[in-house]
Structure formats: C-alpha cells, structure tokens
Amino acid sequence: MKRFIDLSFSLILILVTLPLLLLIALIIIIETPGRPLFKQKRVGQNSNEFIIYKFRTMHIDTPNIPTNELNDRNKYITKIGGFLRKTSLDELPQLFNILKGNMSFVGPRPPLFSQKILIEKRKKAGVDKLKPGITGYAQINGRDDIDDIEKFEYDFYYYKNQSMLLDLKIILLTLIQVIRGKGILENNNQKENSVNYSEEKKNIDL
Secondary structure, three states: OHHHHHHHHHHHHHHHHHHHHHHHHHHHHHHOOOOOEEEEEEEOHHHOEEEEEEEOOEOOOOOOOEHHHOOOHHHOEOHHHHHHHHHOHHHOOHHHHHHHOOOEEEOOOOOOOOOHHHHHHHHHHOHHHOOOEEEOOOHHHOHHHOOHHHHHHHHHHHHHHOOHHHHHHHHHHHHHHHHHOOOOOOOOOOHHHOOEHHHHHHHOOO
C-alpha cells in the first residue's frame, strides 16, 4: 500500500511541479555555471548504496572539502541556493528517487557514508530495512538541530511505530516546519548537509 501511494503521488507531484522544476533549473543555470542537478551517493535500504538527486545550491568552484569545514561557507552558496535550502525546494528532485523505488515520502533520511555511527546503529537495530524518506520522524523533531544519536533514536521510534497515520502526521508537520523554517540551519553545517563537493563536481552530469 505504501509503495502504491509513493508511486502514485510522486508521479502526480512530478507532473504538477514540472513547471517549477524547470524554472528552478533555469534560474540555477542563469545564475552560475554548471548543471542544475547533482547526484550524490547515500546509504539506502538494507544499507545499500544509491544515488540521491538534488538541485545544486553551491558554486562549482567550491573547495574540495566538506561544507562545514569551509571558513566562509556563505560565499559558496548561491543566491538561489540559499533560498532552495531554506525552503527545502532543493529536495524536489527526490521525487524521481521515489518514482525509481529507492526512496519513500516518509522514512529515515538517507545518511552520508561519513555518518558511520548513525549507519552502524541503524543496521544493528534493523532500521536500515526501511526505505529512506524525503522526510522522517527525526525531521519533525529537530532536523538540523539534533545530532546523529538523537536522529537514530527518532528513527528507531518510527521503525517500531510506523503506520499510515504516523506517516500522514509527519508529512503535515514537515510542511508546517518548512513554512516556518524551523530546525533548518541556514548554513547547513550539520553532517547530513556536509556535502563533499568533490563528489558533487564529479557527479554533475545529469
């Protein structure tokens, strides 16, 4: 049932938001050199690797180090990139991940391979059996304001209590938080958003 809902609504949303997707892509192309989308390796269901899609939010000449290690990270984030991060619109291309079947609307957020503690804890507890989501229980309980240990605790709660009703609650609360901008670090300096731009630059090929 969940896969049917994911497939149906992702297809509908892609069709509905297609003009917005094209507009965002066009603005990114006009503002800075480089492709509008990038691919990044993440840890997915059953701890398997998959490629996640996002809109590019930083200049392609960003130094080859994680975002949280940049001395002045704000100068590397594009104008449209800052807006996309704040509104979470940079995540819209993940609708195609849902369509492909390697993500869901609701589930634990797919970690970077550098988040070893989170990955290990999820695997040991069986949480990695879940398909990663665009949003999840940890996202409505702190998002960028909580560390990986806390994220795991919320992920584990979702794993033990998952239901369609809980999924609906998470989606509604996510929308509210996005509107309020709650729990989103403007500089995106938590581990989940610490993008190594060597990876991004190698994979800007969509």
